[in-house]
Amino acid sequence: MKHLISMQDVSTKDIMKLIDLADKIENKKINVDMTGKLAALLFFEPSTRTHFSFETAVKKLGGNTFSMSGTNSTSVKKGETLSDTLMTISMYADLIVMRHIIEGAARFAAETVDVPVINAGDGTNQHPTQAMLDLYSIKKTQGTLENLTIGLIGDLRLGRTVHSLSQALSDFNTKFYFASPSHLQMPKYITDDLDKKGIHYQELEDIKEVMHELDIMYVTRIQKERFAVLEDYEKVKDSYIITKKLLEGVKNNFKVLHPLPRVNEITTEVDNTKYAYYFQQAKNGVYMRQAIITELLNLKY
């Protein structure tokens, strides 16, 4: 792998390799050396969490970073093309991590510069390091990625996280349950792909009836603003809030995942159950990002 732009380019072999590498880094089986290397963290669209996670990952590997957040203080404001900004930065940096609101910006960056590019989110399109850390979290808690039953719940129409994740998991014979309000269902292009691959999935409005079957429940936030009529939101919102009561009778290995930040979709009483895994999931993000950087820069260990 030279860049990480989209989960569409990542094979199952790559996925397993990165998970293995993240595991070795987390358990200190290897010592990766990024000394003397510089990562440019270009957050044209600010994202505190992802930014911190990458910064932590680089520094834990012994590398250095320089950062940009927002487009106000930069040449972007002066009307420089994205291509020129990237070219200039690639003269200094060994690696570019980039988040941009424009879809396809990361692919464009990878074709423009000679250094490796990691897509840290391009509009509604891809966020592959999130998908990779989700896969790592699933593998860690379940021991495997094969033949799992996974419920995705919340806003499935606009959540790029759930799109990349379902695409990636479709190569591991996953059984999916998609629970969402009817106008926030999984897009057709995703379900078409699942149909083509012969993957079992079922769309529900309420996750309750299948809770006892799930190995993983992946929760995303439903934003009030997605509803044209507030009453409609009030009607459905409780069906997509995870409470301790909902978790009664789930499987022993069951875990709740969430890309964070959460607002109210998982009640805090769930945090103290053995099923809550979202904070560890964020921590796994650092190990996975360390693994991705190690792989793309061909770092020694």
Place this chain on the structure above:
Amino acid sequence: MNKEKLKVDPIKNGTVIDHVTAGKALKVADILNIGNSTKEIMIGLNLSSKKMKKKDIIKVENREISKEEANSIALISPTATLIIIKNYKVVKKFGIDIPKEIKQHIICPNSHCITNLEQVKTRFILAGKNPIEVRCAYCEKKYFIDEVKFSF
């Protein structure tokens, strides 16, 4: 094609482009740069056809359109058949291959796509054949061919 009566005169030497998607002949002629030549050209629009209800047809005198040239009309008229005529006889007949990757000719309908904001040639991947569906290599959005615009 043999059984369907041609409503335009036969040609001596040249190419007949048959089964062109109805209404697309002028566009096809444009892409193949037929309109700009001084050669004899006949274009039939909305002719009845057994195979496809309505079709267009183009006949070009004294020009042999190559397979490669023909493939460039794949997106707007995938059903077209090309018939090369020499001395009133059919010497070659071939269909269109839809390329797996289409560079530069499709405009991405997604206004948030980088291809609409930076100087970058578009690239689309064939995602489905019936009907033709393409996926933008940049923003990764999928579109049916009827939903996109072209720049030839």
